[in-house]
Amino acid sequence: MNDERLIAVGTGIRTVGQFSMEALAWIRRADKILYVVSDPIAEEAIKTLNPKGAESMAHFYGENKPRADTYRQMVEYTLAYVRAGRRVCFAVYGHPGVLVYPTHEAIRRARAEGFKARMLPAISTEDCLFADLGIDPVAGCQSLEATDFLVNSRRIDPYSHVLLWQIGGLGDSTFKRHKFDVRGMPQLVQKLMRLYHPGHTVYLYEASIFPGVEPMIRSGPLAYLPNILPTASSTLYIPPISAPPPDTAAWHG
Amino acid sequence: MTSLNLKTYMVRLATDIDYLSDFVADPHKATEKAGLSPQDQAVLFSGDQSLIYTTLTTAPTSHSGPHARRKAEKQGK
Numbered sequence: 001m002n003d004e005r006l007i008a009v010g011t012g013i014r015t016v017g018q019f020s021m022e023a024l025a026w027i028r029r030a031d032k033i034l035y036v037v038s039d040p041i042a043e044e045a046i047k048t049l050n051p052k053g054a055e056s057m058a059h060f061y062g063e064n065k066p067r068a069d070t071y072r073q074m075v076e077y078t079l080a081y082v083r084a085g086r087r088v089c090f091a092v093y094g095h096p097g098v099l100v101y102p103t104h105e106a107i108r109r110a111r112a113e114g115f116k117a118r119m120l121p122a123i124s125t126e127d128c129l130f131a132d133l134g135i136d137p138v139a140g141c142q143s144l145e146a147t148d149f150l151v152n153s154r155r156i157d158p159y160s161h162v163l164l165w166q167i168g169g170l171g172d173s174t175f176k177r178h179k180f181d182v183r184g185m186p187q188l189v190q191k192l193m194r195l196y197h198p199g200h201t202v203y204l205y206e207a208s209i210f211p212g213v214e215p216m217i218r219s220g221p222l223a224y225l226p227n228i229l230p231t232a233s234s235t236l237y238i239p240p241i242s243a244p245p246p247d248t249a250a251w252h253g
Numbered sequence: 254m255t256s257l258n259l260k261t262y263m264v265r266l267a268t269d270i271d272y273l274s275d276f277v278a279d280p281h282k283a284t285e286k287a288g289l290s291p292q293d294q295a296v297l298f299s300g301d302q303s304l305i306y307t308t309l310t311t312a313p314t315s316h317s318g319p320h321a322r323r324k325a326e327k328q329g330k
Contacts, residue, residue, distance in 0.1 A: 016266040017273065024268055040309040041263045048264055211266070212280070213302045 005115040006078070006088050008096040008103040010122025011042040013207045018123040023091070024049060026120070030089035032081045036074070036102075037093045039209045046091060053089075074102040075109065082110050082117075095124035099145070099165055125235055126163065128207035132215045133237060135161055140244070146170050146236065150188050158195045159244035164188075164236040167204070185226045196241060198223035203237040204230050259293040260309050 007026050012018025019042070027033055027046055033054045037043050047054045057077065060070045081088045090096070096103045097119050110117040126143060129135065140160030146167045148154065156162055170184040199221045206216035218228065222238075230236075257265065262284070265272040275283035284294050296308045 016263055019267050040260065040306070041267055044260055045264045045267045049268065208302065210263075210302055210305045211276070212298060213300055213305065 003116055004087070004118045006082050006090065006107060006110045006117035008090045008092070008107060008117075008119040010096040010120070010124070011037055011045070011091060011093050012123040013094055013125055013128050014209050014211065015039060015042040015045060016211045019045065020120070020122060022120055023122065026089050027091060029087075031086040033089045033091055034074075034078050034081070035091040037091065039093065041210075042093055071102045071105070075106045078102070078106045079109055079113075082115055083113070095122040095127075096120065098124040098126065125165075125207050125233075128215065129163070129205050129235060129237065132207065132217065133203065133205065135237075137161060139240070146188065147184065150184050150191060156192075156195055158241045160240055162238040164238070167236040168230040168232040168234045182230065189222060189225050192222060192238070196222050196238065200241065201239065203239075204228060204234045205237050206231055206233045206235070257287050257289060259289065259296060259305075262287050262289055262293070263297075263309070
């Protein structure tokens with residue numbers, strides 16, 4: 001127990017109040033903390049908890065550099081410390097397993113090389129969205145990366161809640177420091193209008209990262225979406241068109 | 254109590270349950286107790302994410318937070 005050589009943790013979306021005690025403890029006790037966080041409180045908290053071991057991996061990002069290259073470098077860098085016998089904590093903002101490739105890959109490879117590795121759950125944007133928009137996913141919820149939905153043959157159930165992540169980076173696989181390209185937005189809306197009425201209300205959501213700040217929630221008809229510029233952190237939420245029709249062929253009760 | 258700047262205070266909120274429980278009970282009283290300047294209090298209570306972010310990224314850093322302080326106290330420093 002607790003003999004992991006690699007542990008992946010998340011700082012939550014709003015560091016104040018969402019940073020778990022277990023994550024704090026691992027950060028404090030690890031030999032090396034490699035982190036990728038987006039807000040200055042999370043970064044400062046990590047440095048304060050473990051001043052000798054904390055190191056940002058943000059330098060692996062580069063303007064217009066493919067994110068896949070950055071992620072590969074982060075994984076290699078992390079594993080080098082694990083192989084060197086250090087107890088490594090890989091800390092990211094949000095949940096370490098939601099929309100984060102390098103944490104999953106680092107754990108998979110560490111285990112393949114015989115090292116004990118584990119991921120801790122944390123609060124993701126999805127958790128914040130459920131709370132802020134009052135959605136219960138038990139009614140059916142589909143969660144897809146927006147570009148994945150656009151370029152692949154995905155099927156959406158319009159009777160479910162639908163979340164399209166990273167709508168602000170639609171069709172763009174490179175890193176942008178300030179504003180992502182949303183060149184695919186008209187095509188995305190056309191694809192969604194195969195299932196939804198152009199007037200169906202959709203929401204752009206961005207969770208708050210500081211206490212006392214309200215989440216950003218903008219709503220409007222689906223057809224109007226290409227006229228709105230989402231931020232890099234925006235998620236598109238599409239409510240169900242209605243309650244699902246009964247399936248009388250499967251159930252006659 | 255030593256006065257804290259905004260960044261140090263928010264790190265304490267994120268990592269120390271005593272600070273956070275004071276804050277959720279009465280945010281204004283808690284920030285005054287922590288010695289936050291009126292300017293930093295105004296920023297924290299502005300509800301403006303961009304303003305808070307900008308203030309935090311220009312604030313000086315401190316790595317002598319509660320954990321380092323407690324460790325030093327245990328070591329008799």
